[in-house]
Amino acid sequence: xxxxxxxxxxxxxxxxxxxxxxxxxxxxxxxxxxxxxxxxxxxxxxxxxxxxxxxxxxxxxxxxxxxxxxxxxxxxxxxxxxxxxxxxxxxxxxxxxxxxxxxxxxxxxxxxxxxxxxxxxxxxxxxxxxxxxxxxxxxxxxxxxxxxxxxxxxxxxxxxxxxxxxxxxxxxxxxxxxxxxxxxxxxxxxxxxxxxxxxxxxxxxxxxxxxxxxxxxxxxxxxxxxxxxxxxxxxxxxxxxxxxxxxxxxxxxxxxxxxxxxxxxxxxxxxxxxxxxxxxxxxxxxxxxxxxxxxxxxxxxxxxxxxxxxxxxxxxxxxxxxxx
Amino acid sequence: xxxxxxxxxxxxxxxxxxxxxxxxxxxxxxxxxxxxxxxxxxxxxxxxxxxxxxxxxxxxxxxxxxxxxxxxxxxxxxxxxxxxxxxxxxxxxxxxxxxxxxxxxxxxxxxxxxxxxxxxxxxxxxxxxxxxxxxxxxxxxxxxxxxxxxxxxxxxxxxxxxxxxxxxxxxxxxxxxxxxxxxxxxxxxxxxxxxxxxxxxxxxxxxxxxxxxxxxxxxxxxxxxxxxxxxxxxxxxxxxxxxxxxxxxxxxxxxxxxxxxxxxxxxxxxxxxxxxxxxxxxxxxxxxxxxxxxxxxxxxxxxxxxxxxxxxxxxxxxxxxxxx
Numbered sequence: 001x002x003x004x005x006x007x008x009x010x011x012x013x014x015x016x017x018x019x020x021x022x023x024x025x026x027x028x029x030x031x032x033x034x035x036x037x038x039x040x041x042x043x044x045x046x047x048x049x050x051x052x053x054x055x056x057x058x059x060x061x062x063x064x065x066x067x068x069x070x071x072x073x074x075x076x077x078x079x080x081x082x083x084x085x086x087x088x089x090x091x092x093x094x095x096x097x098x099x100x101x102x103x104x105x106x107x108x109x110x111x112x113x114x115x116x117x118x119x120x121x122x123x124x125x126x127x128x129x130x131x132x133x134x135x136x137x138x139x140x141x142x143x144x145x146x147x148x149x150x151x152x153x154x155x156x157x158x159x160x161x162x163x164x165x166x167x168x169x170x171x172x173x174x175x176x177x178x179x180x181x182x183x184x185x186x187x188x189x190x191x192x193x194x195x196x197x198x199x200x201x202x203x204x205x206x207x208x209x210x211x212x213x214x215x216x217x218x219x220x221x222x223x224x225x226x227x228x229x230x231x232x233x234x235x236x237x238x239x240x241x242x243x244x245x246x247x248x249x250x251x252x253x254x255x256x257x258x259x260x261x262x263x264x265x266x267x268x269x270x271x272x273x274x275x276x277x278x279x280x281x282x283x284x285x286x287x288x289x290x291x292x293x294x295x296x297x298x299x300x301x302x303x304x305x306x307x308x309x310x311x312x313x314x315x316x317x318x319x320x321x322x323x324x
Numbered sequence: 325x326x327x328x329x330x331x332x333x334x335x336x337x338x339x340x341x342x343x344x345x346x347x348x349x350x351x352x353x354x355x356x357x358x359x360x361x362x363x364x365x366x367x368x369x370x371x372x373x374x375x376x377x378x379x380x381x382x383x384x385x386x387x388x389x390x391x392x393x394x395x396x397x398x399x400x401x402x403x404x405x406x407x408x409x410x411x412x413x414x415x416x417x418x419x420x421x422x423x424x425x426x427x428x429x430x431x432x433x434x435x436x437x438x439x440x441x442x443x444x445x446x447x448x449x450x451x452x453x454x455x456x457x458x459x460x461x462x463x464x465x466x467x468x469x470x471x472x473x474x475x476x477x478x479x480x481x482x483x484x485x486x487x488x489x490x491x492x493x494x495x496x497x498x499x500x501x502x503x504x505x506x507x508x509x510x511x512x513x514x515x516x517x518x519x520x521x522x523x524x525x526x527x528x529x530x531x532x533x534x535x536x537x538x539x540x541x542x543x544x545x546x547x548x549x550x551x552x553x554x555x556x557x558x559x560x561x562x563x564x565x566x567x568x569x570x571x572x573x574x575x576x577x578x579x580x581x582x583x584x585x586x587x588x589x590x591x592x593x594x595x596x597x598x599x600x601x602x603x604x605x606x607x608x609x610x611x612x613x614x615x616x617x618x619x620x621x622x623x624x625x626x627x628x629x630x631x632x633x634x635x636x637x638x639x640x641x642x643x644x645x646x647x648x
Contacts, residue, residue: 077616077619086616135482149583151475151482151487152481156476156480156584159459159585159587162585162616162620163584163585164585165616166583168582169583170578180616182578251494251497254494254506255494255579256583258492259473259487259489259580259583259584260487260583261486291492292489295409295410296484
């Protein structure tokens with residue numbers, strides 16, 4: 001039993017739990033919908049949801065809560081003490097001390113909380129797409145852009161545990177407003193939200209005539225999914241917009257390569273469904289965007305191996321590493 | 325004798341060597357002008373200059389080359405193997421295998437080469453302004469912007485040794501061209517070159533009328549030094565331009581804080597002479613620029629303790645650490 005860790009990934013829509021062996025094998029899984037209950041204390045409902053999937057897995061497998069270690073990945077800025085200090089995609093848990101809430105529910109259970117993209121980075125580095133590489137950035141393209149950084153084989157945590165907030169790197173100082181309060185953050189371009197914005201901009205500018213016709217001439221109605229779907233079907237005007245998104249993705253990757261000299265960029269998250277087109281576009285633009293490109297070994301931009309499971313897998317890996 | 329290391333900093337204008345004890349005490353120093361001799365093989369003249377200062381120091385102190393360790397800081401992308409692969413400010417040494425050239429000149433001498441800003445980061449972290457902090461970025465503001473990153477108490481080197489090229493982080497995708505081939509790199513704004521550019525822009529736009537009058541109405545003649553000097557004397561129009569440079573400095577620092585969650589930013593380099601005005605301006609703008617600013621402990625922007633000596637000091641520290 002000491003060889004099994006539970007990894008729980010609390011996302012904006014679902015809570016996924018995996019029972020994971022030391023070699024990354026998944027023995028069991030469980031999922032529930034993420035509760036968004038505003039009238040209870042911050043994080044209360046999220047902690048209940050985590051306990052629910054953990055209890056289901058332990059009872060089903062006849063494990064004691066005393067014997068398992070639990071890692072929890074959360075979407076936001078996680079402090080080293082387990083407080084979710086800033087979580088725009090899980091507002092009802094923002095500010096909550098999740099580690100304390102879980103210890104209250106089960107004092108005998110050993111648990112740690114970490115940012116979800118940091119967890120994903122650990123999973124892809126240990127068992128996945130970035131195995132064998134010491135300097136890696138995990139880039140999760142969802143509504144926003146999350147990140148986890150491996151440097152010299154170790155997760156970069158930073159002073160308070162907040163490292164990896166790569167989506168809020170400003171790449172266009174005069175660009176559009178970001179919900180974080182800034183302007184021109186990378187995630188305004190290279191994310192699901194960014195594709196939606198760039199798609200509408202292209203539609204309004206007359207660069208997506210076929211798609212606009214499908215909405216009876218209403219350019220504002222064109223969505224990001226319309227563009228990624230039409231691009232997958234080979235529509236040139238949609239491919240041009242995907243190429244633009246790929247350019248912005250490459251620009252941020254080039255910045256991270258200059259700062260960190262990471263050689264491998266693993267792309268995950270919901271938008272990575274469009275990765276068959278997006279990643280080659282980014283790879284194509286990258287060499288001309290990174291400083292001293294010709295003096296560097298090639299940079300790899302590759303898809304996540306574990307997809308939506310990477311966060312929970314990495315949370316389990318971190319629990320094993322830090323709690324046993 | 326085993327307690328003394330020699331640190332050599334090869335800059336664009338001078339080569340500075342220090343004899344440094346294990347606690348950072350400087351026992352002796354020597355400097356020569358940096359040779360820029362294009363007709364000899366790349367790096368040949370630079371290697372001779374390093375050997376010259378090293379020989380002077382060892383002979384003057386009756387040390388044997390066999391007994392000293394030597395660290396050399398160089399201005400450019402240094403590979404882990406000691407090759408200066410890309411050095412815009414020392415073009416006659418660009419591409420040279422400096423480590424090999426030095427071993428040829430003195431096979432018994434133990435030597436390592438590292439990027440100069442990385443060296444400076446190590447010195448400020450171990451003995452200087454950032455002592456006691458584990459997550460630190462050294463920012464050197466010269467003609468361009470150099471950087472060295474300490475994460476979890478360790479120098480971030482990256483896959484090939486190129487980490488810390490923070491000046492070529494793009495902060496304004498549609499901004500001015502950079503000699504690196506990119507557009508809108510941070511160093512186009514927050515550096516000596518950046519001040520010169522922003523000063524000329526302000527002069528041409530009519531925002532520096534007093535300084536333009538001093539050049540008989542020739543706005544293009546206004547230099548960065550004119551602005552920093554006039555700002556130090558309290559001229560409001562010049563202070564406004566320094567504030568603008570401070571805003572750009574803060575923007576890049578905010579990006580690095582989001583990515584790395586470093587709490588301390590040490591500012592060095594030639595432009596840091598203007599730091600009495602520039603650093604408070606950056607500090608003032610910073611909290612509104614960094615994501616989740618209110619959830620973070622304060623970020624410190626502080627001047628280098630060792631100034632122009634930080635590179636040589638850090639080179640000595642690294643030599644002690646890696647070679648003994």
